[in-house]
Amino acid sequence: MRAEHLAIDGSIVSIEADVDLGSQATATGWAIVPSLMRSQPFTVYPSGHSRVVEEFARSSFDELSRVPVEEFALKGGNLRIAEVRVRRATGGTRDLTVGAWEGRSGCLSTSLLGHVKERLIEVFDTLAFSESARGLAIDSPVVPRPRPPEVIKEIPELGVVNIRPAVNSELELIPRTRGFVTKHGELFRRREGGNALLLVARSAIARIDPIGEIVPERFVAAAQSLRVEWTLRQHSGPAAQQAGGGR
Numbered sequence: 001m002r003a004e005h006l007a008i009d010g011s012i013v014s015i016e017a018d019v020d021l022g023s024q025a026t027a028t029g030w031a032i033v034p035s036l037m038r039s040q041p042f043t044v045y046p047s048g049h050s051r052v053v054e055e056f057a058r059s060s061f062d063e064l065s066r067v068p069v070e071e072f073a074l075k076g077g078n079l080r081i082a083e084v085r086v087r088r089a090t091g092g093t094r095d096l097t098v099g100a101w102e103g104r105s106g107c108l109s110t111s112l113l114g115h116v117k118e119r120l121i122e123v124f125d126t127l128a129f130s131e132s133a134r135g136l137a138i139d140s141p142v143v144p145r146p147r148p149p150e151v152i153k154e155i156p157e158l159g160v161v162n163i164r165p166a167v168n169s170e171l172e173l174i175p176r177t178r179g180f181v182t183k184h185g186e187l188f189r190r191r192e193g194g195n196a197l198l199l200v201a202r203s204a205i206a207r208i209d210p211i212g213e214i215v216p217e218r219f220v221a222a223a224q225s226l227r228v229e230w231t232l233r234q235h236s237g238p239a240a241q242q243a244g245g246g247r
Contacts, residue, residue, distance in 0.1 A: 188200070
């Protein structure tokens with residue numbers, strides 16, 4: 001089976017495996033925001049996710065601020081914003097402003113520290129992003145640091161698969177020894193005695209984290225059949241400039 005997903009920078013991530021690939025995917029990455037004059041993390045969820053974010057906020061955070069979730073018409077979609085207060089792991093609380101822009105093909109989300117609704121509206125207003133038949137992508141420069149763009153997909157018989165482009169910063173972390181050679185790359189065991197695997201292909205690197213109980217034979221067979229490709233969008237910014245050629 002084969003599936004294609006849009007990375008946050010507009011690159012096309014293709015996945016092939018001898019398992020069901022019908023599930024949706026999430027894309028993450030850091031992009032330069034003109035109004036902030038710095039990079040900011042964003043996540044692209046499947047369409048309809050803004051309501052999920054709101055329900056999660058209401059059930060999980062200590063309190064919504066005095067202003068309830070607000071909705072604004074922006075760039076042909078709806079921007080939903082909530083000001084929330086969350087507990088710190090070390091004690092005390094911190095304030096966050098969470099925003100999710102919902103369009104026809106995806107939901108773009110990020111957050112800022114503090115109760116800064118107007119500032120977060122400016123983030124979505126000045127950030128360049130667009131929708132297509134493939135999904136939603138950011139047109140502003142997407143940068144490879146502090147983390148490269150990533151596509152995350154849960155695949156039956158494999159678990160959660162995190163796919164990143166084979167950029168230099170990622171290739172530097174690959175073991176120097178040869179991995180188990182498959183038709184589509186090299187497989188490495190991520191931890192001694194663990195089940196998590198790493199697939200290194202020509203244009204992409206995939207981290208495979210199994211969920212729950214696994215059937216070893218089926219898991220290994222599915223991992224060996226996995227093929228991932230990261231096809232860069234033209235002029236996709238610094239991330240494209242650092243793309244490596246695999247090993």
